[in-house]
Amino acid sequence: MNRREFLASAAFGAVSATAVSKVALAALPEPMIVTSPETAPPRMPDTGRPYNPVVTLNGWTAPWRINQGVKEFHLVAEPVEREIAPGMIARLWGYNGQSPGPTIEVVEGDRVRLFVTNRLPEPTTIHWHGQRLPNGMDGVAGLNQKHIPVGKTFVYEFVARRPGTFMYHPHFDEMVQMAMGMMGFWVTHPRNRHPAISEVDRDFCFLLNAYDIDPGSVTPKINEMLDFNLWTFNSRAFPGIDSMNVRLGDRVRIRMGNLTMTNHPIHIHGHEFEVTGTDGGPVPPGARWPEVTTDIAVGQMRQVEFIADSEGDWAFHCHKSHHAMNPMGHDVPTMIGVDHRGLVGRIQNLVPDYMLMGERGMGDMKDMTMMLPEETLPMMAGHGPHGAIGMGGMFTSFKVRRDQKPGDYSDPGWYEQPPGTQAYEWTGELPEPARFASERLNRGEVPDLNRTALELQVRRPTGGGHNH
Numbered sequence: 424m425n426r427r428e429f430l431a432s433a434a435f436g437a438v439s440a441t442a443v444s445k446v447a448l449a450a451l452p453e454p455m456i457v458t459s460p461e462t463a464p465p466r467m468p469d470t471g472r473p474y475n476p477v478v479t480l481n482g483w484t485a486p487w488r489i490n491q492g493v494k495e496f497h498l499v500a501e502p503v504e505r506e507i508a509p510g511m512i513a514r515l516w517g518y519n520g521q522s523p524g525p526t527i528e529v530v531e532g533d534r535v536r537l538f539v540t541n542r543l544p545e546p547t548t549i550h551w552h553g554q555r556l557p558n559g560m561d562g563v564a565g566l567n568q569k570h571i572p573v574g575k576t577f578v579y580e581f582v583a584r585r586p587g588t589f590m591y592h593p594h595f596d597e598m599v600q601m602a603m604g605m606m607g608f609w610v611t612h613p614r615n616r617h618p619a620i621s622e623v624d625r626d627f628c629f630l631l632n633a634y635d636i637d638p639g640s641v642t643p644k645i646n647e648m649l650d651f652n653l654w655t656f657n658s659r660a661f662p663g664i665d666s667m668n669v670r671l672g673d674r675v676r677i678r679m680g681n682l683t684m685t686n687h688p689i690h691i692h693g694h695e696f697e698v699t700g701t702d703g704g705p706v707p708p709g710a711r712w713p714e715v716t717t718d719i720a721v722g723q724m725r726q727v728e729f730i731a732d733s734e735g736d737w738a739f740h741c742h743k744s745h746h747a748m749n750p751m752g753h754d755v756p757t758m759i760g761v762d763h764r765g766l767v768g769r770i771q772n773l774v775p776d777y778m779l780m781g782e783r784g785m786g787d788m789k790d791m792t793m794m795l796p797e798e799t800l801p802m803m804a805g806h807g808p809h810g811a812i813g814m815g816g817m818f819t820s821f822k823v824r825r826d827q828k829p830g831d832y833s834d835p836g837w838y839e840q841p842p843g844t845q846a847y848e849w850t851g852e853l854p855e856p857a858r859f860a861s862e863r864l865n866r867g868e869v870p871d872l873n874r875t876a877l878e879l880q881v882r883r884p885t886g887g888g889h890n891h
Contacts (some may be wrong), residue, residue, distance in 0.1 A: 451538045451576070452488045454497040456520040460506045462665045464832060472530040474612035475622070477678070478832055480629040480667065480819075481659045482608070485525035493534045493580070496527060498549070500571075500593075500605065501542035507653060508663030508749075511800045513634065514641045515604035515658070516543060522604030522658050523630050524591075531586045531614040537579045539571060543600075546570035549579065550594035551609065552680075553702035553724070556581035564595035586613040586620060587704050588678040588724045590630065602645040604658055606630055606682050619705035621728065624673035624829065629657040631719065631741075631817065633683040639797060648684060653800075654746040654816035661747070661818040662805030667739065668832055669731045671825040678726045681719040687746065689725070690716040691821060693737040700726030716742055731823045736807075736838040741817035749800040749815035808837040 457463075463483035465476035470489045477484070487494050503517040518524025529535055541547050548571055550562035560581045561567045571577045589609040593600040608628050613620050633654050635647035656664050669675055676699070681687055697711040702724035719725045740747050805812040812818075824835045 451540075452486075452490075452495045452497040454499045454519055454540070455486050455525070456499070457483050457525070458504070458520045460521075460659060460663070462832065465830075466528070468528075471533065472614065474528070474530050475626060476528060477526065477610050477626040477628045479526045479608060479657065480627055481657045481663075481665055482521065482523060482629065483525050484528050485519065490536070493536045494529055495536045495538070497538045497540070498524060498607075499540045499542055500547050500549075502544075503604070505604065505658050506663065507634075507655065507658065508660045508800055508804070511660075512641065513604075513636055513643070513658075515634075515643070516600060517604050518607055522606070523632070524605075524607035526608040526610060526628060527591070528610050528612065529583045530612050531583055533583045533611075535579075535581060535583055538576055539579065540576040541571045541573055543573065545599075546572055546595060547593050547600060547605075548577075548595045549591050551579070551581075552590040552592060552722075553587065554581070554589055554609075555584045562594050570595055583611045585704060586611045586617060587702065588628070588680070588700055588726050589702055590680045590682065590724065592682060599645045601682060602634070602643055602647070604632065604634070604643070606632065608678075608680065610678065617705065619699070619707055621674065621676075621699070623676040623728065625667075625669045625731075625832075626676045626678070627667050628678040629680075631656065631679060631681045631683055631687050631689075632658055633685075634658075651684070653749065654683075654741065656817055656819065660749055660800060660816050661814050662812075664819040666736075666820040666822050666834055668822045668824070668827060668834055670827040670829060670831075671731060671734050671823050673731045673823075674728065675731050676726060676728045678724065679719055680724045681721055684721060685743075686718050686720045687817065688716050688718045688742040689740070689817075690742040691729075691737065691739050693733045693735060693823075694729050694731065694821075696727040696729035698725055699728045700724075731821075734823050734825055734838070735840070737821045737823065739819050739821045740814070747814045747816045747818045749804065808839075 460481055462478060462481050465478050466484040466486070467476060468474055471487075471494055485496050485498070487496050489495070498518045500516070500518055501520075503515050503520055503522050504512050505515050505517065505522045506512050515522040527535075527537075537549075539547075539549055546564070548562045548564045548568060551560070559567055560579050562579070564570045568577070587610075589611065590606060591609055592606040608630060610628060631654075633651040634643040635651045636643050636653055653660055659665075667675075667677070677696075678700075679689060680702070692715075695713045695715050696717075697706075697713060698717055699706055699711065714727075717725050717727060800815065804815055805818075822835055822838065824838075827835055
């Protein structure tokens with residue numbers, strides 16, 4: 424089904440995209456609809472106050488117009504199709520053709536007017552997460568404003584009072600609408616030089632989000648609270664996540680917001696950073712300390728900065744190991760150490776497609792070519808210059824090159840390590856471990872290193888079982 428057919432069958436009832444008349448839309452900024460999942464180049468400001476723009480990983484920045492000194496945007500809440508990674512397209516809800524929606528970039532002190540058109544099959548609102556604004560613009564349905572009915576357009580207007588990193592998302596039927604992918608990023612740049620905000624050469628941003636989509640399905644399970652199976656940066660799972668490409672010596676800022684149901688310890692290799700900002704504002708320099716991992720709790724934003732002073736292709740990922748893996752069952756038994764010799768053939772006589780999984784760990788999954796249901800990703804995917812990377816989910820690479828030109832965000836390809844700087848196989852003589860030598864002398868044999876029996880000794884507790 425293509426995008427047009429999907430939208431036409433999205434259970435809009437009597438109200439569809441045509442419910443907002445052309446006469447009504449004539450007074451609004453034209454909404455820019457983007458369907459590509461690729462990272463767009465920075466959108467340089469051509470009107471309004473100047474600033475150094477961000478680059479949204481696998482996303483883009485919304486255009487605007489200046490109307491009598493007010494910066495106007497137009498967001499369209501609608502069903503979308505999002506490519507999670509090549510081979511899997513999910514049917515989500517988002518803004519302006521994508522999930523997450525476009526990044527909003529403004530400058531401190533800008534008066535901002537946002538038109539929000541609802542093309543969903545139910546009412547919605549938008550909450551401007553972390554913003555200081557009039558109470559009636561905060562976007563909580565029923566508390567601050569009426570719901571935005573299907574087919575209607577509401578207007579939000581306020582001054583971007585403080586610089587920082589923020590988000591936007593619905594505050595109505597959140598369990599459904601956020602689980603379906605409705606969210607976006609907001610960056611307010613400082614108007615003047617700020618003592619706690621540095622000038623940077625590269626400024627990246629993305630949201631952490633998660634979905635539970637059964638293999639072979641295309642729509643998230645909205646009632647899930649814990650057992651998600653797709654962990655993503657900006658609704659993209661590795662190997663579908665673009666790399667972050669910088670020049671050697673660049674000062675780099677990475678802004679991350681967490682709209683999943685759990686925390687994420689985000690970790691970088693080869694560098695150390697400082698947390699320089701949260702959704703509460705910039706962190707004073709005296710309150711910062713060096714880290715290589717920062718834990719981002721639910722609903723939080725973290726802004727990290729560092730100098731890209733080490734050339735190479737460096738991993739950047741969530742340090743929860745199962746968050747760097749794509750769809751898998753949570754009820755799969757642990758088969759490590761189970762001897763399947765002689766058993767697999769008999770099972771295949773009954774089930775010809777049976778494949779052995781997990782006897783020696785799950786690393787073999789990176790090379791398996793088993794048939795998968797349509798719109799389903801393998802657990803581990805992606806290849807580098809030295810073989811399978813064996814990752815999925817919240818994983819990408821941070822590429823540092825001395826010949827990357829300023830302002831060039833294109834992928835420079837794989838890094839070639841200089842001679843003598845890469846791990847290699849040892850081909851010399853290996854001394855026998857003392858423990859193995861002792862076993863051989865005591866038993867008069869060379870132990871089978873793959874299947875050495877373990878003697879288990881059981882000691883029963885004494886004293887009624889309470890003193891063990």
